[in-house]
Amino acid sequence: MVEAEGGVVIVASNAVGPAPGELLAVAVEVADRAARTARRMRAEAITDVSTKTTDTDVVTAADRAVERQVVEELRRLRPGDTVLGEEYGGAAAGDDGGVRWIVDPIDGTVNYLYGLPQYAVSLAAEVDGTVVAGVVRNAATGAEWTATLGGGAFREGRRLRGSARTTLDQTLLGTGFGYDPARRAHQGAVLARLLPRVRDIRRFGAAALDLCMAAEGALDAYFEKGLNPWDHAAGGLVALEAGLVVSGLGGVPAGPDMLVAAPPAIFAELHDLLTEVDAAGGP
Incomplete structure (x- = not known):
């Protein structure tokens, strides 16, 4: 079972100094099995409706089951590391050289x-507070994106280098929305001001995948307010290692107030436009 005391998920005794590639290998192994579980649980819920009470319960049960599986496998493979997860909380980032895993069991619920x-x-x-390895695996399709700090970003062996777009008016821009009605109203007003200034806007509903799509150039750039660490830890590294600038506004690191991921050629112009339309404002 997952140990969770005081909101901290503990995985057992400490191992220090692993190489990013070693951590990535663990992440890929664990994420692959977790994706299989998520896909299987959805299929079982659809075909055996007597096992669920509501559609929402299906999603909640899958989120929790997949996260438990991830934590238990990390406990076996990496004793001593800690885990921050969407469903069960976790440890604060440390500065002792230990490893903290950041997991979103189903991004895009x-x-x-x-x-x-x-x-x-x-x-x-x-x-030490810096993401050094990450994997995003689309559980529905099997597509996989990986990155290590300083080692580049890849989709199934193909090196990613982001979009070559150089002008904002030709930019296909990805974003996402919060669930609070007041925040959504503000975000809608922001979009109304952005739309005349860019090629178009897409909303796919999974921040980790949005960041990976920006990394491979399927989106030219991406922004969103309200992301948690598990939403962008792995995808943000993939985007960064593909050559994108990944940041907040005004020189602040990417975080809950704003995350912007864009090629260097358009980052400054997009940054200024998002500031102008108050994308980080509202509730």
Whole structure:
């Protein structure tokens, strides 16, 4: 079982100084099995409706089951590391050289509920507060993106280098929305001001996948307010290692107030536009 005392998930005694590639290998192994579990649980819920009470319960049960599986496998493979997860909380980032894993068991839970093929397992390894390895695996399709700090970003062996777009008016921009009605109203107003200034806007509903799509150039850039560490830890590293600038506004690191991921050629212009339309404002 997962040990969770005081909101801290503990995985057992400490091992210090692993190479990013070693951590990535663990992440890929664990994420692959977790994605299989997520996909299987959705199929079983759809075909055996007597096992569930509501559609929401299906999603909640899958989120928790997948996260428990991830933690238990990390406990076996990496005794001593800690885990920060969406469902069970976790440890604060340390500065002792230990490893903290950051997991989103099913990023894109509304897509998962509706059967849309945009939901993913996101797993990142952080050392001394810096993410050094990460994997995002689309559980619906099997597509996989990986990165190590300083080692580049890849989709199934193909090196990623982001979009070559150089002008904002030709930029296909990805984003996402919060669930609070007041925040959504503000975000809608922001979009109304952005739309005339860019090629178009897409909302796919899974931040980790959005960041990976920006890393491979399927989106030219991406921004969103309200992301948690598990939403962007792995995908943010993939985007960074693909050559994108990943940041907040005004020189602040990416975080809950704002995350922007864009090629260097358009980052400054997009940054200024997002500031102008108050994208980080509102509730």
